[in-house]
Amino acid sequence: MSAFNAIGEEREIDREEFTPGIEPQPTWCPGCGDFGVLKALKQALPEVGRTPEETLLVTGIGCSGKLNSYLDSYGFHTIHGRSLPVARAAKLANPGLEVIAAGGDGDGYGIGGNHFMHTARENHDMTYVVFNNEIFGLTKGQTSPTSPKGHKSKTQPHGSAKEPIRPLSLALTSGASYVARTAAVNPNQAKEILTEAIQHDGFAHIDFLTQCPTWNKDARQYVPYTDVQDSDDYDFDVHDRVEAQEAMRTAEEALYEGEVLTGRFYVDETRPSYQGEKQRIGEMPETPLAERYFDDDYEWERAYDEFIDKHR
Ligand SMILES: Cc1ncc(C[n+]2csc(CCOP(=O)(O)OP(=O)(O)O)c2C)c(N)n1
Ligand code: SF4
Ligand SMILES: [Mg+2]
Known part of the structure; x- marks a missing residue:
């Protein structure tokens, strides 16, 4: 069975099917928030x-990148900051695949920030989970793009002079059509938000607060949390861009003042995905590239032949 001909198969799925039958078992530190993402993903799929x-x-x-080894599915452990271009290519080649990209705050908001902006702008149909622990975890606790101003670490011994990235606002401004924040300490909400994000047709960004008890946050620092959809203090329309922007700004400021606001911040179900737009202008091949790969009679066109002919 391949990633192409298995698509659309109707059958009961047990979440344990996503647990690899062999080692490695997760090597994350005890109490790491990354376990929360894995659990929510195994429930949502x-x-x-x-x-x-x-x-x-x-x-x-x-540390977040290791997720790949602990979920039994097709996987691609890319290089630092490059999960999104790989995810985009895979989705375009095989649109029936459920594509999920994931990585840390350093990975996605730092080195991969440009890909984040443009994948959101183009509204590629995929879910992007950013494990936000406000730190570089794997490399032992350096200041990351979401570390608060004044954050002290080996790279910023006198305290960071930089304002942190506002990831929700950045996603909205760039063009993401679903934007949410959840936390590993809130497993029920995490599962619900991941489920919605996977079902969403377009680019769904989840800023997933994952405490790093080894280098940065104690889980208690993300507790108590408030679900903005359940609280009378926050009344805004997730479909209204201006109201969503205001709510995001409030949540982003509050996080650095010790108040954790989670929930859905923006949902646009009307905007077509990139694939939808490409279909509309007639640029999406009727037969997905992935299907051609399994067709023995298909003759591959090599784009560079034409290029070389032109320059002979
Ligand atoms: C191009 C490149 N630069 C730097 C590194 C070193 N490096 C590995 S992981 C990492 C940061 C990880 O932080 P984050 O993305 O927040 O993930 P976390 O470990 O916190 O989950 C860095 C700088 C690398 N692997 N590749
Ligand atoms: S260093 Fe931090 S982020 Fe990495 S596994 Fe340990 S607790 Fe998790
Ligand atoms: Mg990190």
């Missing part, structure tokens, strides 16, 4: 009816 054969998980580099 069967909930939306996706099997391991229909799922591709693409990760970056960092």
Whole structure:
């Protein structure tokens, strides 16, 4: 069974199917928030009816990047900050795949920040989970793009002079059509938000607060949390861009003042995905590239032949 012909197979899925039958078991530190993402993902995928054969998980580099080894699905552990371009290519070649990209705050908001902006702008149909522990975890606790101003670490011994990235606002401004924040300490909400994000047709960004008890945050620092959808103090329309922007700004400021606001911040179900737009202008091949790969009679066109002919 391949990633192409397994798509659309109707069957009951048990979340344990996503647990690899062999080592490695997760090597994350005890109490690490990354366990929360893995758990939520294993719950959400069967909930939306996706099997391991229909799922591709693409990760970056960092403690977060190890997620790939612990989920039994198709996987691609890329290089630092480059999960999104790989995820985009895979989705375009095989649109039936459920594509999930994941990585850390350093990976996605730092070195991969440009890809984040443009994948959101183009509204590629995928889920992007950023493990936000406000630190470079794997490399032992350096200041990251989401570390608060004044954060002290080996790279910023006198305290960071930089304002942190506002990831929710950045996603919205860039063009993401689903933007949410959840936390590993809030597993029920994490599962619900991941489920919605996977079902969403377009670029769904989740800023997932994952405490790093070894180098940065104690889990208690993300507790108590407030779900903005359940609280009377926050009343805004997630479909309204201006109201969403205001709510995001509040949540982003609050995080650095010790108040954790989570929930859905922006949802646009009307905007077509990149693939939808490409279909509309007639640029999406009727037969997905992935299907041609399994067709023995298909003759591959090599773009460079034409290029070389032109320059002979
Ligand atoms: C191009 C490149 N630069 C730097 C590194 C070193 N490096 C590996 S992981 C990492 C940071 C990880 O931080 P983050 O993305 O937040 O992930 P976390 O470990 O916190 O989950 C860095 C700088 C690398 N692997 N590749
Ligand atoms: S160093 Fe931090 S982020 Fe990495 S596994 Fe340990 S607790 Fe998790
Ligand atoms: Mg990090």
